[in-house]
Amino acid sequence: MSAPVSPGLRSGSLPLLVALMTLLAGLALAGLTGVQTLARSWASAARNDTTIEIASDTPRLEERLQSLAEALHKVPSVTAVRVLSPSQVQTLLAPWLGNGSSDTGSQKDPLPGLSLPVVLIVAHAGTSDLGALVHATLPEAIVEEDRRWGTRLNGLGSSLVACAWLAVGLIVAIAVISIGMTVRRSVMAQRKAVEIVHFLGAGDLTISSTIAGRAGLLSFSGAITGLVFLSPVLSILARKLAPFSHSYATTIHTEAKGLLAGFWTTLDVLPQGLLEQLASLPLIAACLGWMTAQTVVLVWLRRLP
Amino acid sequence: MIRLLNVSTMPPGTGQPILKNLTLTVPQGEFRWLLGPSGAGKSSLLRLLTLETPPSAGQMEILGISIGRGASKGTSRAALRNLRRRIGFVPQDYRLIGDWTVFDNVALPLRLRGASERDTRREAFAVLEWLDVAHLADKRPGSLSGGEQQRAAIARALIGRPELLLADEPTNALEDAQARRLLGTFQELVDMGTTVIVATHNEALVREAPARSIIVRDGTLTADPQIQDSFAIRPSGEQS
Numbered sequence: 001m002s003a004p005v006s007p008g009l010r011s012g013s014l015p016l017l018v019a020l021m022t023l024l025a026g027l028a029l030a031g032l033t034g035v036q037t038l039a040r041s042w043a044s045a046a047r048n049d050t051t052i053e054i055a056s057d058t059p060r061l062e063e064r065l066q067s068l069a070e071a072l073h074k075v076p077s078v079t080a081v082r083v084l085s086p087s088q089v090q091t092l093l094a095p096w097l098g099n100g101s102s103d104t105g106s107q108k109d110p111l112p113g114l115s116l117p118v119v120l121i122v123a124h125a126g127t128s129d130l131g132a133l134v135h136a137t138l139p140e141a142i143v144e145e146d147r148r149w150g151t152r153l154n155g156l157g158s159s160l161v162a163c164a165w166l167a168v169g170l171i172v173a174i175a176v177i178s179i180g181m182t183v184r185r186s187v188m189a190q191r192k193a194v195e196i197v198h199f200l201g202a203g204d205l206t207i208s209s210t211i212a213g214r215a216g217l218l219s220f221s222g223a224i225t226g227l228v229f230l231s232p233v234l235s236i237l238a239r240k241l242a243p244f245s246h247s248y249a250t251t252i253h254t255e256a257k258g259l260l261a262g263f264w265t266t267l268d269v270l271p272q273g274l275l276e277q278l279a280s281l282p283l284i285a286a287c288l289g290w291m292t293a294q295t296v297v298l299v300w301l302r303r304l305p
Numbered sequence: 306m307i308r309l310l311n312v313s314t315m316p317p318g319t320g321q322p323i324l325k326n327l328t329l330t331v332p333q334g335e336f337r338w339l340l341g342p343s344g345a346g347k348s349s350l351l352r353l354l355t356l357e358t359p360p361s362a363g364q365m366e367i368l369g370i371s372i373g374r375g376a377s378k379g380t381s382r383a384a385l386r387n388l389r390r391r392i393g394f395v396p397q398d399y400r401l402i403g404d405w406t407v408f409d410n411v412a413l414p415l416r417l418r419g420a421s422e423r424d425t426r427r428e429a430f431a432v433l434e435w436l437d438v439a440h441l442a443d444k445r446p447g448s449l450s451g452g453e454q455q456r457a458a459i460a461r462a463l464i465g466r467p468e469l470l471l472a473d474e475p476t477n478a479l480e481d482a483q484a485r486r487l488l489g490t491f492q493e494l495v496d497m498g499t500t501v502i503v504a505t506h507n508e509a510l511v512r513e514a515p516a517r518s519i520i521v522r523d524g525t526l527t528a529d530p531q532i533q534d535s536f537a538i539r540p541s542g543e544q545s
Contacts, residue, residue, distance in 0.1 A: 305385070
């Protein structure tokens, strides 16, 4: 043990406080990673396609469809025009109408009593306003620009990511304030000892570094504890969310394995970036604890002559 | 050398100065008794000289460092820190750190000066042995008697031979023999060039070691009625 030249930090609540903050920060980071992944998938889905829907009972449908296709091909920015088959249309509409396979036993047959529309997907370079052109040939057609949905989804994704970052920032701010208050309480409890070493000639940095070093160590151990408690929570969340994830091919099979084996399998499924962020939490907590304690103690010492 | 010129101190939040317009000079390497009735301002003067209380008015110079109004405003914190390391102080309430051992309390001034651990250990045990408390080195102050705590506080003040030694009632928990021995040590320090100021109520002790006195009454200095030119300890039993 090194020779003491200043009182250290006495706080039993600091590790617990940091452990709880680490738990919250870990959950926020996991949420942030999830939202970022979702936003990226939305961004990639936002293609410059235009979907044209035409009711199947439109008069002279074949002929007018042919004219529309020719007109679309003449537009320089249009790269492809594709007419979906009835089965593709049925698949497209399945979330709203159901695929009918359980009722009819055949996926090829349309739903009884329902005439499926004709659907054209027009791929283009992104600058065309095809609505006017389509309506000139087929006024009854419904024209939907995928790009507009893409923009909306992008905006929504960005907002969710910003909210997640805000949550992380708030947790950091609350952690700093809580650590600061805990350190200040500890200094006040040892006020007499701190004043003794100050009036014997201890430098402000000597006193603050001793207390800050202890605060950093306690914060580090608290963050490690927080990670230990966070791991099973993330493990359970990852297992619950795995079926909804399109990004990771790995499937979690935990039924036949023990809890520990399941836990390691889950860790394997978590994104590398998230694992790195979680691993850095103890170091970040230690740095925050050290810096906050240094600042609080130095400011407090300025009041002594 | 200590020099005070029209110095007053006023604790924050109080409208009344505790020490008023003090002018005083104590040359380097001299001894002074600090006398006066209870509440006259002796401890306040010692707190002023140990830089715990800044002057609210006037100018003072301690060991060559000028200190103005507000202390840390006129002098850099680094200069004040270095000055404090040259001063030994025995407070009336001992001010030992309760969580530390007696040894760590006594070793603190040398450690703050950056002395090696070997030298610190040697010097700390030398002074603790001299004060008959070496066997208590590993004890916490809370487990010691008042006299033992006082000796530990004296050891902390003496270690490293300070240039200025201030003591507030340093013998009130000591036996007569220990008190006389302590006065002998003060004599040795004065001989080595240390300025020593001792506040006391112990008239017998003052009679035994007559010296020039600083007399405080109602926060002001009064003339020394019996100026003595030398500081010498008389043989035991001899009355002045």
